[in-house]
């Protein structure tokens with residue numbers, strides 16, 4: 194997980210310190226990229242969205258309220274930009290061509306079987322994610338992959354707990370259907 | 384019917400409150416089908432968290448950071464130029480406003496001087512039965528202007544009615 198930025202650094206960045214903002218970028222860019230990549234599934238697009246999001250954060254820092262976590266605010270900017278990306282007409286045309294990936298399995302020379310399983314698991318989740326709407330995917334990425342609290346996910350997506358649960362239910366149902374085959378494959382090894 | 388409801392709750396087990404969790408637990412203890420789904424979902428949840436912990440396809444953090452910082456520096460310079468432009472614009476506006484007020488002031492000062500003179504002349508002329516803007520009136524008026532270089536502007540303004548009428552009648 195990312196290290197939290199101190200209030201002093203945020204205050205300095207709000208006052209216009211580029212150096213302080215650089216610290217914020219250092220603290221958050223890895224998770225920012227990971228979220229964007231998991232939602233978009235394309236390295237170049239994810240990079241662009243991360244850059245745009247940080248620039249937007251810099252421009253709007255004076256509007257930042259201390260009662261909201263900086264990470265929550267940044268998540269919100271990134272997710273909104275990703276959802277806009279899905280809404281754009283050019284993206285709609287290319288959406289099916291995008292090779293969605295949630296992660297990369299690490300090469301494990303000592304345990305090739307484990308490496309194979311990881312790759313299989315990624316493939317199943319990747320296939321299942323194709324069936325999800327952008328909102329369902331956002332909820333799934335934030336709650337299940339990133340492990341964020343329900344309240345934080347609601348705040349990021351500006352949705353009610355009921356809306357979150359309904360999107361999460363359909364996302365998990367789709368995942369579960371695909372993962373059933375993985376369940377069977379896994380148990381056959383036992 | 385009850386199993387269908389429990390199944391949907393199993394998918395959201397981690398989001399349920401304690402009372403709802405207990406409701407699911409009591410049912411699944413006595414229902415093999417729901418218990419099986421619960422175990423299956425538990426395993427799937429572990430796998431999904433495993434994927435969540437995996438790194439994503441390599442990006443270039445130094446390049447991303449460099450691009451962000453460059454854009455911010457450029458934005459900061461633009462903001463500074465913008466402030467300078469705004470200040471310059473306000474100075475320009477203020478100067479133009481002051482100049483406009485001065486010109487308007489001069490105009491009205493001149494106009495009021497002209498007005499008092501015109502009223503004086505025209506009142507006299509009208510009261511003496513001479514119509515304004517007639518050749519007779521203008522001739523007398525021009526004659527008075529010709530002699531203006533001999534007397535001061537102030538004296539001209541002070542010129543008495545009788546003197547003016549004398550000029551008028553002489554023409």
Ligand SMILES: [Zn+2]
Nearest residue numbers: 386389414417
């Ligand atoms: Zn049941």
